[in-house]
Amino acid sequence: MSSQPSTARSAPTLEAVAELAGVSRSTVSRVVNGSPKVAPEVRTAVQRAIEELGYVPNHAARSLASRRSHSIALIIPEDTRRFFTDPYFADVVEGVASHLATTPYTLTLLVETESDAGRTTRYLQSGSVDGALIVSTHRADRSYDGVNVPVVFSGRPAVPHAGAIVVDIDNVAAGRMATEVLIRRGRRRIATIAGPQDMGAGQDRLNGWRAAIAAAGLEPGAVEFGDFTPVSGAAAVRRLLDAGADFDGLFVASAQMAHAALEVLAERGIAVPDAVSVTSVDNDRFAETAQPPLTTIEQPTKAHGAKIAEVLVGVIEGRPVERLTVLPTRLVERSSV
Amino acid sequence: MSSQPSTARSAPTLEAVAELAGVSRSTVSRVVNGSPKVAPEVRTAVQRAIEELGYVPNHAARSLASRRSHSIALIIPEDTRRFFTDPYFADVVEGVASHLATTPYTLTLLVETESDAGRTTRYLQSGSVDGALIVSTHRADRSYDGVNVPVVFSGRPAVPHAGAIVVDIDNVAAGRMATEVLIRRGRRRIATIAGPQDMGAGQDRLNGWRAAIAAAGLEPGAVEFGDFTPVSGAAAVRRLLDAGADFDGLFVASAQMAHAALEVLAERGIAVPDAVSVTSVDNDRFAETAQPPLTTIEQPTKAHGAKIAEVLVGVIEGRPVERLTVLPTRLVERSSV
DNA sequence: TTGAAAGCGCTAACAC
DNA sequence: GTGTTAGCGCTTTCAA
Numbered sequence: 085m086s087s088q089p090s091t092a093r094s095a096p097t098l099e100a101v102a103e104l105a106g107v108s109r110s111t112v113s114r115v116v117n118g119s120p121k122v123a124p125e126v127r128t129a130v131q132r133a134i135e136e137l138g139y140v141p142n143h144a145a146r147s148l149a150s151r152r153s154h155s156i157a158l159i160i161p162e163d164t165r166r167f168f169t170d171p172y173f174a175d176v177v178e179g180v181a182s183h184l185a186t187t188p189y190t191l192t193l194l195v196e197t198e199s200d201a202g203r204t205t206r207y208l209q210s211g212s213v214d215g216a217l218i219v220s221t222h223r224a225d226r227s228y229d230g231v232n233v234p235v236v237f238s239g240r241p242a243v244p245h246a247g248a249i250v251v252d253i254d255n256v257a258a259g260r261m262a263t264e265v266l267i268r269r270g271r272r273r274i275a276t277i278a279g280p281q282d283m284g285a286g287q288d289r290l291n292g293w294r295a296a297i298a299a300a301g302l303e304p305g306a307v308e309f310g311d312f313t314p315v316s317g318a319a320a321v322r323r324l325l326d327a328g329a330d331f332d333g334l335f336v337a338s339a340q341m342a343h344a345a346l347e348v349l350a351e352r353g354i355a356v357p358d359a360v361s362v363t364s365v366d367n368d369r370f371a372e373t374a375q376p377p378l379t380t381i382e383q384p385t386k387a388h389g390a391k392i393a394e395v396l397v398g399v400i401e402g403r404p405v406e407r408l409t410v411l412p413t414r415l416v417e418r419s420s421v
Numbered sequence: 422m423s424s425q426p427s428t429a430r431s432a433p434t435l436e437a438v439a440e441l442a443g444v445s446r447s448t449v450s451r452v453v454n455g456s457p458k459v460a461p462e463v464r465t466a467v468q469r470a471i472e473e474l475g476y477v478p479n480h481a482a483r484s485l486a487s488r489r490s491h492s493i494a495l496i497i498p499e500d501t502r503r504f505f506t507d508p509y510f511a512d513v514v515e516g517v518a519s520h521l522a523t524t525p526y527t528l529t530l531l532v533e534t535e536s537d538a539g540r541t542t543r544y545l546q547s548g549s550v551d552g553a554l555i556v557s558t559h560r561a562d563r564s565y566d567g568v569n570v571p572v573v574f575s576g577r578p579a580v581p582h583a584g585a586i587v588v589d590i591d592n593v594a595a596g597r598m599a600t601e602v603l604i605r606r607g608r609r610r611i612a613t614i615a616g617p618q619d620m621g622a623g624q625d626r627l628n629g630w631r632a633a634i635a636a637a638g639l640e641p642g643a644v645e646f647g648d649f650t651p652v653s654g655a656a657a658v659r660r661l662l663d664a665g666a667d668f669d670g671l672f673v674a675s676a677q678m679a680h681a682a683l684e685v686l687a688e689r690g691i692a693v694p695d696a697v698s699v700t701s702v703d704n705d706r707f708a709e710t711a712q713p714p715l716t717t718i719e720q721p722t723k724a725h726g727a728k729i730a731e732v733l734v735g736v737i738e739g740r741p742v743e744r745l746t747v748l749p750t751r752l753v754e755r756s757s758v
Numbered sequence: 759t760t761g762a763a764a765g766c767g768c769t770a771a772c773a774c
Numbered sequence: 775g776t777g778t779t780a781g782c783g784c785t786t787t788c789a790a
Contacts, residue, residue, distance in 0.1 A: 095546065095548070095569065097783060097784085098783065098784065099783080099784095107760080107761085108760065108761045108762075109761085109762095109783090109784080109785095110760070110761060110762080110785080110786080111759085111760060111761075113784070113785060113786085114759095114760090114785095116784095117785085121759060121760085122759070122760085123759060123760090126759085126760085138546075140543050140546040140547050141547060141783085141784075142485070142547060142548045142782085142783050142784070143490075143547040143548050143549040144480075144481045144482075144484040144485035144490065144548055144549075144782080144783080144784090145481075145485050145766090145782070145783030145784040145785090146783075146784055146785075147481040147766095147784090148479070148481035148482050148485050148766045148767065148768085148782085148783080148784070148785090149765080149766050149783080149784045149785040149786080150766085150784080150785055150786090151766075151785095153480075153481065155529070155549075160518065164515050164518060164519055165515070167515075168511040168512065168514065168515035168518075169508075169511065169706075171506075174505040174506065174511055175505065177505065177530075178501050178502070178504075178505035181497065181501060181530055181532045182501055182532065184532075185532040185534050186534075190529055190530075190531065190544070190549070191529065191530045191531075192492070192527055192528065192529050192530075193514075193518055193527075193528045193529075193530060194527065194528075195518045195519065195521075195522040197522050197523075206477050207527070209432065209475075209477040210477050210478060210479060210480040211432070211479045211480050211481055211767095212480040212481075212492075212527070232432065347710075369506070373684075434767060434768085435767065435768065436767080436768095444776075444777085445776065445777045445778080446767090446768080446769095446777085446778095447769080447770085447776070447777060447778080448775085448776060448777075450768070450769060450770085451775090451776085453768095454769085458775055458776085459775070459776085460775060460776090463775080463776085478767085478768075479766085479767050479768070481766080481767080481768090482766070482767030482768040482769090482782090483767080483768055483769075484768090484782095485766090485767080485768070485769090485782045485783065485784085486767080486768045486769040486770080486781080486782050487768080487769055487770085487782085488769095488782075548783095759790105760789100760790085761788100761789090761790080762787105762788090762789085762790095763786100763787090763788090763789105764785105764786090764787085764788100765784100765785090765786090765787105766783105766784085766785085766786100767782105768781105768782085769780100769781090769782085770779100770780090770781090770782105771778100771779090771780085771781105772777105772778085772779085772780100773776100773777085773778080773779100774775105774776085774777080774778095
């Protein structure tokens with residue numbers, strides 16, 4: 085377009101800073117990296133030069149030399165629709181992002197693609213990231229084993245993973261507690277809409293339901309399965325109802341499914357809690373205004389996100405970390421029971 | 422811990438591949454980068470070597486040498502709560518992520534931090550990313566001007582930005598259309614809950630409302646402002662009502678605010694649409710099941726996300742792109758009018 | 759406390 | 775079509 089020298093001059097390098105400050109490149113590097121072994125006056129001079137030139141270290145050069153990228157990956161399962169639609173994941177990602185904003189690490193979102201199965205693995209091997217976060221693991225996910233960077237799971241993988249580092253809630257207890265409320269309210273025929281059985285959370289919450297029922301000496305009621313989505317929840321209650329299942333209590337394994345279940349019950353003219361008491365897991369932002377307001381197990385979703393990030397950064401930086409962190413939950417009683 | 426040689430051997434380099442295949446490093450590089458000028462047999466040999474060693478190119482080295490990171494940033498405004506809570510943004514991010522999954526680019530989420538104002542700018546200058554996406558711009562956002570990488574805005578910035586590349590919907594038309602429905606239904610006293618006036622979308626939708634009213638020869642009704650969130654929407658209707666505003670039509674500038682507004686109207690015993698007709702913008706997933714179902718302007722949110730990604734990649738790769746892309750919207754009529 | 763020198767693993771002219 | 779040769783911009787021993 086023009087034969088004038090471009091005004092978009094290339095970014096100043098560390099060398100330029102060194103020259104301007106009258107020191108060596110090593111010294112500039114030390115200042116940039118906050119090394120204590122630099123004379124105060126020299127440090128000031130270097131900082132002034134950095135300021136003056138608007139110097140910003142080149143990320144690629146830095147990570148090539150130091151072998152750290154200061155970036156971590158969050159692996160998003162193929163089913164992006166579900167991921168981005170569920171407020172649970174939004175909260176987790178918010179927790180992760182907010183925590184990382186207080187660290188020098190940056191968050192990279194990686195969508196798993198069926199079309200290119202090796203993509204995730206290759207990415208994790210390319211040195212682009214110092215570690216990875218796995219959020220919604222199904223049984224089949226294997227992109228991250230045998231990978232050279234540390235990995236932290238949010239929620240235990242359905243298939244035990246040697247040496248996996250996990251942050252989770254006690255899903256068995258969650259299922260149990262949510263079922264026990266029903267029992268305490270005098271419900272005796274307790275059905276459940278369970279989560280997907282290729283996920284740890286799905287398995288555990290179902291086991292919690294079983295345990296509570298067994299402990300109370302009751303007969304297990306009907307079981308239908310969903311995948312934690314509203315649509316699957318609605319379908320599951322319909323199956324329950326259409327099969328003529330007889331229940332006066334219902335434990336639904338996720339809030340998203342529970343909301344849909346409540347709508348279906350209303351449609352069918354089944355009064356909650358008069359005819360059927362309902363409980364669930366996850367005190368999402370719709371639980372309080374649901375009709376009727378939902379009794380549920382609250383889990384610290386955003387804190388969960390922050391925690392997986394914190395643990396991963398700990399591993400990366402060589403600090404000792406817990407291999408299993410269990411976050412607290414609590415029962416929130418409302419009028420659906 | 423051990424004096425044994427570590428088993429976590431360092432990743433194979435391009436050089437190792439070259440040796441094993443009996444060619445030079447340049448040739449391996451050419452194969453890896455899909456250069457056509459490599460003899461088929463040689464290519465095969467190299468690929469075999471790559472396979473055998475499980476070679477994955479080092480990202481830092483590659484971007485240091487090539488000056489491209491194959492990664493783009495999505496800037497998230499400081500108010501993460503709002504960002505992660507609004508399904509609109511979830512859809513946009515999904516669109517971006519899904520589109521990028523079909524390209525060699527990777528998505529980095531960057532949360533703006535008030536505590537460290539220069540962080541975003543520095544990041545953008547560090548060569549970490551080849552470009553940036555700005556999604557929810559308020560007037561004050563300036564982290565990205567004077568930055569060396571291309572930037573694409575989703576929604577026009579409130580303050581005109583020389584040379585900005587923008588993907589948007591026609592928000593003036595959206596406001597106008599949504600207001601015109603009310604007029605067609607015989608409404609004559611039309612109030613509005615406008616969006617934030619430090620955002621282009623907020624300004625434009627309000628102007629659309631004004632234009633429709635002027636064109637119909639009506640007097641503008643009351644105006645209250647919100648920030649697109651449900652809470653602000655509820656507060657705005659309350660102010661409208663408490664001030665004794667007399668209206669039989671209400672245009673709400675976002676679906677999130679509209680849902681909250683409908684709840685408040687119901688609480689106050691104001692029948693929709695009998696006493697007041699309501700319209701909005703954004704056909705989110707709650708619009709259809711709202712009470713009553715919401716008449717609204719649908720915008721292609723996910724496609725919007727895909728488009729900003731596509732445009733940015735186009736700019737990065739030097740293809741000619743439109744400086745302004747306007748995405749289509751359409752009116753979805755339901756029973757709230 | 760500072761500097762010199764040697765890479766980190768790759769790409770990109772340029773020559774052959 | 776293939777190899778040689780320089781770097782890309784930084785960190786990091788090692789000496790001084």
